[in-house]
Amino acid sequence: MDEQSGFSGERLARIPRFLEGQVAAGALPGALTLIWRRGRVAHLSLAGVRDIARQAPMQADTIFRLYSMTKPVTTVALLMLLEEGRVALDDPVAKFIPGFSDLKPQTRPMTVLDLLRHTSGLTYGFHNRTPVDAQYRAQRISEMDTEGGLPAMIAQLQKLPLEYAPGEAWIYSVATDVAGYLIQIIAGQSYADFVRQRILAPLKMTDTDFLVPDGKRDRFAACYLQQPANAGGGLELFTAYPNEKYFAAPKLESGGGGLAGTASDYLRFCRMLLNGGALEDVRLLSPKTVALMTANQLPDGKEIADLSPAADAFNESGYRGVGFGLGVAVTLDPARTGIPGTAGEFAWGGMASTAFIVDPREDMAVVFMTQVITDTARRVRLRRDLRTLIYGAMTQSYA
Numbered sequence: 001m002d003e004q005s006g007f008s009g010e011r012l013a014r015i016p017r018f019l020e021g022q023v024a025a026g027a028l029p030g031a032l033t034l035i036w037r038r039g040r041v042a043h044l045s046l047a048g049v050r051d052i053a054r055q056a057p058m059q060a061d062t063i064f065r066l067y068s069m070t071k072p073v074t075t076v077a078l079l080m081l082l083e084e085g086r087v088a089l090d091d092p093v094a095k096f097i098p099g100f101s102d103l104k105p106q107t108r109p110m111t112v113l114d115l116l117r118h119t120s121g122l123t124y125g126f127h128n129r130t131p132v133d134a135q136y137r138a139q140r141i142s143e144m145d146t147e148g149g150l151p152a153m154i155a156q157l158q159k160l161p162l163e164y165a166p167g168e169a170w171i172y173s174v175a176t177d178v179a180g181y182l183i184q185i186i187a188g189q190s191y192a193d194f195v196r197q198r199i200l201a202p203l204k205m206t207d208t209d210f211l212v213p214d215g216k217r218d219r220f221a222a223c224y225l226q227q228p229a230n231a232g233g234g235l236e237l238f239t240a241y242p243n244e245k246y247f248a249a250p251k252l253e254s255g256g257g258g259l260a261g262t263a264s265d266y267l268r269f270c271r272m273l274l275n276g277g278a279l280e281d282v283r284l285l286s287p288k289t290v291a292l293m294t295a296n297q298l299p300d301g302k303e304i305a306d307l308s309p310a311a312d313a314f315n316e317s318g319y320r321g322v323g324f325g326l327g328v329a330v331t332l333d334p335a336r337t338g339i340p341g342t343a344g345e346f347a348w349g350g351m352a353s354t355a356f357i358v359d360p361r362e363d364m365a366v367v368f369m370t371q372v373i374t375d376t377a378r379r380v381r382l383r384r385d386l387r388t389l390i391y392g393a394m395t396q397s398y399a
Contacts, residue, residue: 003395005042006362007035011393016045018389022382023048026234028353029224030058031370034263035390036271038363043393050221050371051240060264063212063220064369065246067257067350068316071176073269074255075116075327077183077195079289086186089113089326093120093178096185099158110166112182115175116326117297119307121162122173127314132163142174144245146252150181150191153252163309167299170307170324172314180255192253202282203268208261210253212246220244220260223352226374238373257351263367270358270365273346294346294358296323296330303332314376316349319384339384340391342399353379357387361399366390 003009015033022028030048034041046058081087087096092109094101100110103121114120125136136142139156146152153174163171180191187194192210200208212220222240227233239245246260268279273294277285285293298307305320321336322329328346331337342359349355352373357366368386 005035005037005040006396007037007042007393008395011389011395012043012045014393015043015386015389016047018385019045019047027226027378028370028372029222029235031368032058032060032062032263033386034267034367034369036267036274036365042364050219052222052224052235053237053240054222056218058221059219061207061219061262062369063207063216063260063262064354064371065221065223065350065352066208066259066261066266066354067352069266069348069350069354069356070255070257070259072273072327072348073195073199073259074176074180074183074191075293076269076273076284077191077199077255078112078116078179079285079293079326080198081183081186083286083289087112087182089116093182096182097154097158097178099154103158103162105162105165107165108167110162112179113297113326114166115179115182117324118170118172118175119167119298120173120175120178121164121166121168121171122157122175122178123163123171124173124314127172129310130163132161135160136174142177142254142256144250144252144254144258149252150177150184153177154181168307169309170298170304171309172316174256176256176327177252177254180253183255190253191255192258195259199269199284202284203265203272203279205261205265205268208259208265210246210258210260211249212244212260217241217244217247220246221369221371223371223373226372226378228375235372263369266356267365267367270356270367274358274360274363274365293326294328294330294344294360295325296332297325298323303336304329316355316379319380339387341387349379349383353382355383355386357390359399362394362397 019031035043184191223238224235272279276287319337321333334341345359347357
């Protein structure tokens, strides 16, 4: 935690002070911030607790629900199959799921690329915008406890309309769960086993999985819901030890949000991407495939905001100046975001306000962990403030 990493220690100290203020204000139960730069840990700070009722302090080995930070892991898994010549981005999804050929509306076939960049026309039930997402809620599509697992979800989706024709809009959706099903079909093994054997084990992500085993349950953080501002904005329990879904194998192993793990494990995944697909003696992807993954893939080079169906549409990024690659948001123009940063950095987050950033030009990876489900505006504001503090602590820049 010194200036060999190109940071001011005094400025980095603003990060835990800011987060301790959030804890004191009742906005967060606790938080962990981990920054890697120039081949070393540049910053690790802990604030608050991992469980309010138990007053269990936040620890470096706390296990968190990653939720949508699972999506980049699923993307890497599918890209590994792409490198083996077993799938291509322009393959129609119906090549693997014939029933998808009948989905309406379609002006062209939905492709694997559409799944990975969220232009498939699929949706999530929590958007609460259209009759289509209302049908997702009614059928509990995307729930980890879906009877029959991924095959049952796919069967449900084949009977519902799309919100938009593929390629017409950017809609955050169950598309990455469908990508997980493709992995299962192409690889001839369960999606979760593929991820365990081909990504988690090689990268030594030993505390990351689709369930939390007996010996690790005490380390699992409680998760909270933040009340609306007009109800005081405080925290109420969402789920916690000992009554926790993650303590049993899920019926649906979700490629869109099923993993739980530690910050140090996820940093290993981020470092693999930062290094162009390799970590230590393990290579998962070629540098060219990582470059493809982290380039803006939206039609005509557009931003997410240009293709979102509504100004308040759910988005883990939330800014102008941001495009979308394969499983990750990509900063196109820091000036348009209004936040310090770097063109080409890529990032994403999870429903419980977790987030990561990988900035290749600055040789940096950041993992931020907490467990609060809140509205989009507050989640985006928290990440905005963290980015400002992190980039504001730099004393040397490569970009």
